[in-house]
Amino acid sequence: MASVVDAERRFEFPNILISVHSPSSSASCPPPPPSSSSSSSPPSFSPSTASASSSSSSSPSGKSEVVARFSADGDAIRLRFHQGNDDVVVEFDLGSSQILALSPTESICIDNFHSNKLKRSYSRAVTMTFRTEEESQSFHQAFEQWKCAGGESGAGTYYAAVIENRVDFQDRIVVDVGAGSGILSLFAAQAGAKHVYAIEASDMVDYARQLISGNPLLEQRITVVKGKVEEVELPEKADILISEPMGTLLVNERMLESYVIARDRFLTSDGKMFPTLGRIHMAPFSDEYLYVEIANKALFWQQNNYYGVDLTPLYGSAFKGYFAQPVVDAFDPRLLVAPAVFHTLDFSRMKEEDLYEIDIPLHFVASVGTRVHGLACWFDVLFDGSSVQRWLTTAPGAPTTHWYQLRCVLSQPLYVMAGQEITGQLHLVAHNAQSYTMHLTMTTKMWGAGAEQGGVIQMSSGKMDLKEPYYRMSQPQPYAWVQDQQPHQLMQSQCEQETALLSQDVSSSGVISTQGSGP
Incomplete structure (x- = not known):
């Protein structure tokens, strides 16, 4: 990685005003009900000015004018805010950091750090407010691409x-779809x-040119093209498409559609795609912890005398609204x-x-008797090279990626016994x-003797917006495994599943559903 992204080849964002929040400056506030007009999902910062203002315990004025730099220090990718004579005001290790959009033009970057002096771990944050939504999107995209570049679970797997699979790339024409910072083009x-040909529609194209020009031995074989894959024209067909089109739950951001369009427009009939399938x-x-946490958010709206105002008319809407937010976090696989x-x-x-509508039938057999609180989801993608087949997984228990996992929490849990069937449907509609x-x-069905004569005994449903998730900051809980089912019995090995997948005939539509254990 250092040969492509090192401390001398870095992205800079000058003239930013930031507010640094230490642990003592955080305050707890009652949560407002979710709003469909606000965006909780991180969009993607351009080489222009951003500003931020908020209370700060680490700066007398509450604001600092800084230069933000993404850079690589060995295997670590860092975001540093420099001030004055290049003094570092604060720095974040992107491996343990998250960035969240508070609004279309305001974001907060949070990470965990350990104080050797106090021998304790804390969270800290920097708030940034951008002049335009486009600047916010460009910064988010730079953050995620540099974060991805720091770990084997991200660009390390791509690399x-x-x-x-050099044999697939040697002397071939390659198109990088949604090139972002241009890292994959350099690979x-x-x-x-x-x-x-590195195609990028956003202002990140300026950073791609900056990074690529910093690698002159590779630059002469890379052309950066600004525009949408649906509109740009290329002088020749491609032998290989490479892209990072995955969003939360694989399909969020709908970049996969552009990936497929690029295939139809640019790829030769016998060309390869990296990744090949997902x-x-x-x-x-x-x-139970997560369910109670979400349900308790609505308790604020049960107050009938909040400064003389009865809030209870909104309780039902708030309760429903919180459960309409899918949860993005990393969880313990023993919860399955x-x-x-x-x-x-x-x-x-x-x-x-x-990709306009994705209909997934569900069928499970419970391994333990418990309350089912919803559906947990994750994804993986395959790079089907001629020499080596590589998987990138976001599975629970695997090294955490910036995609994390996603859980749809039902407002009405289901009760199941070991051996009982759980059926249902997950239907995704693009918007x-x-x-x-x-x-x-x-739904759950009758179980045990005579179950074939029984019907559905419980049903629970929910409607969630993948665009408006709840980004949960807590770490996986150390749950004790008290049931008689061991984790390895619930999840087959990744190797076994890949072998099974590669041996089956994929339908001509390219969309199949398979019953089997996740990695």
């Missing part, structure tokens, strides 16, 4: 997939590509109560229209906010 050039994994889960199933999207065969509305239904 390995490309370099280990392709390193692998011996004859020429790489799988959405799903399993029912039980998490049945083996996972997965739904496969074959990028090399599927049509763009297949104009570059995301999906999620319709989840889960």
Whole structure:
């Protein structure tokens, strides 16, 4: 990684006003009800000025004018805010940091750090307010791409997939779809590509040019093209498409549609796609802590005398609104109560229209008796190279990526016994906010002797907006495993699942559903 992104080849964001929040400056406030007009999902900062103002315990004025720099220090990717004579005001290790959008033009960056002096760990944050939504989007995209570049679970996997499959790239024409900072284009050039066309529609294209120009031996074989893949024209067909089109739950941000369009427009009939296919994994889960946490958010609206105002008329809407937010976090895989199933999207065969609506039937057999609080989801993608097949997984228990996992929490839990069937449907409908509305239904059936004569005895459903998740900052809880089912019995090994997948015939539509355990 250091050969491509090092301390001398860094992104800078000058003239930013920031507010640094220490642990003592945080305050607890009652949560407002979720609003469909606000955006909780991180969009993607351009080389222009951003400002931020808020109370700060670490700066007398509450504001600091700084230069923000993304850079690589060995294997670590860092975001530093420099002031004056290059003094570092605060720095974040992107491996343990998260960035959240508070509004379309305001964001907060949070990380955990350990104080050797106090021998305790704390969280700290920097608040930034951008002049335009486009600046905010560009900064978010830079943050995620540099964060991805720091770990084996992100660009490290891409790098390995490309370099280990040099035979697929040597003297070939490559198109990088949604190139962002241009890192993947540089990987392709390193692998011996004859020429790489890096297509990027946002202002990140300026950073791609900056990064690529900082690598002159590779620059001569890379052309940066600003525009949408649906509109740009290229002088030749591509042998390889490379991209990072994945969002939360694989499909959020709807970048997969552009990836498929690029395939139809630019790829030769026998060309390859990196990644080649993706799988959405799903399993029912039980998490009393999470359920109570979400339900308790609505308690604020049960007050009938809040400064003389009766808030109870909004309680029902608030309760429903909190459960309409899918939860994005990292959870303990021992919370799963049945083996996972997965739904496969074959990028090399599927049509763009297949992504407008995604219908996934659900069928599980509970391994333990417990309360089911909803459906847990994650994804993985396959780089099907000629020499080596590489998987990038976001599974619970695997190294955490910036995609985390996602859980749909039902407002009405289901009660199950070991051996009882759980059925249902997950229906995703694309919408104009570059995301999906999620319709989840889960039911339980009679179990035991005579179950075939029984019917559905419980049903619970929910409607969630993938664009408006609840980014949960807590770490996975150290749950004790008290049931008689061991984790390895609930989840097959990644290797076994990959072998099973590669041996099956994929339908001509490129979309299949498979019953099996998640990695």
